[in-house]
Amino acid sequence: MTDDLLGVCGLTHAYRGRPALEGVSFAVRPGEVVAVLGASGAGKSTLFRCITRLIEPDGGEVRLHGTDLLRLPRRSLGGARAEIGLIFQQFNLVRRLSARDNVLAGRLAEVPTWRVLARRFDPADEQLALACLDRVGLLAQADQRADRLSGGQQQRVAIARVLAQQSCVILADEPVASLDPAAARQVLDILRDIAREQGIVVLCSLHQVDLVDGFADRVLGLMGGALVLDVPVGAFDAAARTALYEPASKP
């Protein structure tokens, strides 16, 4: 238990009186890749938004390095947030900035305000941004505007942004839902590899079950806001897959 990087315990949230998360608990070790599955509305996005307090959970704990994020005052949340990198379905890059500048956005929490206003970054940060772009295979596209890149490339820039942020946890909410199969596989491979290389926790929601194989170490299944499945990927067999998406066959 002590070597867990991220621990979620009894996380609960109700949306307009309807429970969206019901006492979800799990813990993740460094370098572990966890796929979060479940039908639409099962609570995958709510889980991610509660972990980062983009929405405030009603109860529970989110422990990062042993510190409960939910007990932190809002003012000191910034530092903790920097440790959690987010990847979105819609990439959420600043469209008119270059790939390099979008990656530098991951450094903003650390960079002095005057440098941000003057757009004069420390050479070390510039170097880091280029190294992160190189890691996702987009060094050649560093000066391209974000909105000129393909979907797969944009998502890889978003991953580079999280790398530049030097987070220890990456939450990826349906990162490949708007990508073609080849680009999707490439994005997931990069996520898995950086988790292995840097001991980062990757928590990734997916709606295509078949993408789990060769990507995740472990599968969490949500149904109606409750955690109904927590198994190593090897134990995620056909029966478990069917059960997760067909409430009728629930025992």
Added chain:
Amino acid sequence: MLVVVAYLVAARLAEVDLAALAAGVPRMAEWAAKAWPPSTQGLDTLLLRAAETVSMALLGTTLALVLAVPTAVLAARNLTPEPWLRMPVRWLLNVFRGTDAFVFAILFVAAVGLGPFAGVLGVGLHTWGSMAKLFAEAIEGLPAGPLEAVATTGASRLKVVSFALLPDALPGLTSVVLYFLEFNIRASTVLGIVGAGGIGQELKSSMDLLNFPRLFTILVVILALVTVVDQLSSRVRARLG
């Protein structure tokens, strides 16, 4: 039926009088005939006045820009640091937007005296209200995703706005400023009629003296000025994409 009645009432209220128009058109044709050849006498003064008009619009628009940036931040739903201030700020902006530059110019001519400075203040205050409103709308129309993404890296609000919001907002904001510059140059050409300087002053004096050749020249200068500015502005805007 209701529409017909409304038009009849409106025509009555507006004192539409076709007979007067019929009598007036030949008179205007006569003036037009008298206006030829246009007078080139004192053309240098006219050009100076035209430059005055452009300066008035430029400074007025700049004044509006300086006032509009902070107020638009307060008025934009996704940016305001004090949500309770949003509506009062919007009401204030509406007051300035609803008061024409002409009305402000009359007030300022009385307050600071005759001349283009009154025009600058009038143009500036009226444009402030409109510009801040359009700024706020442009900012509210931006996608929230990128802002949220950068905010969740732990960056402060100022950093998020300057780095993630400004690049995507800038083309829209620049286009708004150019539009008002263009609009204000047109509006400033007549502000001289109420004593706020510029080429409008020459327009009024020539009209008062029924100096038609000079009036003709003034109209040509105004037309040329407006055309050049429109062309320049649309060319800059096309490059903003």
